[in-house]
Amino acid sequence: MSPDTVACPACDLLQHIPPIPPGGKACCPRCDETLGSRSTDPLDRPLALTLAAAIVFIVANTAPLMGLSVVGRSASTTISQGAYEMWMQGERITAVIVAFSAIIAPGGYILFMLTVLLAVRWPPAPHWVGEMLRWADHMQPWSMNEVMLLGILVALIKIAELATVDPGVGLYAVGALVMLLAAIMATFDQREVWKRVEWADGRVPS
Numbered sequence: 655m656s657p658d659t660v661a662c663p664a665c666d667l668l669q670h671i672p673p674i675p676p677g678g679k680a681c682c683p684r685c686d687e688t689l690g691s692r693s694t695d696p697l698d699r700p701l702a703l704t705l706a707a708a709i710v711f712i713v714a715n716t717a718p719l720m721g722l723s724v725v726g727r728s729a730s731t732t733i734s735q736g737a738y739e740m741w742m743q744g745e746r747i748t749a750v751i752v753a754f755s756a757i758i759a760p761g762g763y764i765l766f767m768l769t770v771l772l773a774v775r776w777p778p779a780p781h782w783v784g785e786m787l788r789w790a791d792h793m794q795p796w797s798m799n800e801v802m803l804l805g806i807l808v809a810l811i812k813i814a815e816l817a818t819v820d821p822g823v824g825l826y827a828v829g830a831l832v833m834l835l836a837a838i839m840a841t842f843d844q845r846e847v848w849k850r851v852e853w854a855d856g857r858v859p860s
């Protein structure tokens with residue numbers, strides 16, 4: 655069986671995928687499921703987006719998310735301070751979930767993607783790049799900034815009735831991060847990475 659032979663994930667039909675031109679896609683002849691697509695710029699564009707995401711991620715985690723002021727008293731907080739406060743007030747499970755899905759998972763995803771995308775620029779990339787790509791895959795579903803953003807907006811509207819709320823730079827950064835993470839996933843093509851990674855037995859990809 656040639657390495658280009660794939661089983662359709664929807665209907666299991668075995669078929670050969672011809673080389674796909676940039677910007678093109680291959681569909682299953684039986685059920686029309688998309689079997690593969692090739693982005694016009696599968697590595698450089700995700701790298702640029704990942705670099706931007708790394709910067710925005712740092713801003714989102716260091717700049718205040720929002721400021722509150724009630725009768726002359728004011729306070730502001732960042733994501734990590736929020737998680738820390740929750741931990742200190744005994745909401746430990748919530749604190750861990752917030753820290754994982756808002757800081758660790760997106761941070762890990764950005765870090766792994768950055769390493770992978772930089773390493774494949776000089777093929778053949780060492781075998782651990784493949785392992786790192788798998789880690790990025792594990793992190794991706796846990797990176798729930800959009801859920802967090804929605805939660806913050808709901809909380810903002812609720813709190814706005816009681817206090818003056820000033821959205822902070824961090825909040826805009828989280829919004830930008832949500833967009834950037836989606837853009838990375840849309841433009842990145844894993845197969846382009848696998849094509850450049852050294853095989854398990856040390857063979858160099860052709």
Ligand SMILES: [Zn+2]
Nearest residue numbers: 662665682685
């Ligand atoms: Zn099919």
